[in-house]
Amino acid sequence: MNRIPILQMGNTLLVTIQVDMQDQMALALQDDLANKISAVDAKGVLIDISALEIVDSFVGRMLASISGIARVLDATTVVVGMQPAVAITLVELGLSLEGVRTALNVERGMELLRHAGKGKPLAR
């Protein structure tokens, strides 16, 4: 299985999750993200989950764990693009994604990072 690509934009990293995550892939993503954050001195991580129709406790834990790893590397994580139905299910399941920041879409997520002093626009 391929790894999930991590795109760099300025000092922000962007990950689009499109497939159901398995243990192996989630671990690889955590590894890759941690390495990339430290390699490029990233201050923000955007994780787009707009393609996910189900976010179970495994994915929830993964998001929280990535967010925690990024935090100790001095980067802020924002989960963006959550479908309304996913939000409803999450709350019904009692999964509150504690410690994970969210935004409606990538643009709002970038704004949030900028306001947190963690994002800067691309060099021109």
Added chain:
Amino acid sequence: MNRIPILQMGNTLLVTIQVDMQDQMALALQDDLANKISAVDAKGVLIDISALEIVDSFVGRMLASISGIARVLDATTVVVGMQPAVAITLVELGLSLEGVRTALNVERGMELLRHAGKGKPLAR
């Protein structure tokens, strides 16, 4: 199968291709992109293929076709993140991706769009 998410950043759309495309998916992506370009008045489309280890003639045609559709909708398409091995194979196969613009990564692709007068930074 889920659709490939299209992320909007300013007037640029970003698509990350992570899985091997099948006919159905490629058609859905073309549809979705055309609709989104016209809905949000996008001027640039970035297609990241860094996760692809093989680009065969089907994917090559799809990229050319998306690029053509975007062009008639007044948007410029840039394919970014091609792996070196993929570039070698493409040329060996005689697939030149005619009419498709390429850049090394997302940042370079955005620069290219800006210089083509097709990209503008996010509103602040």
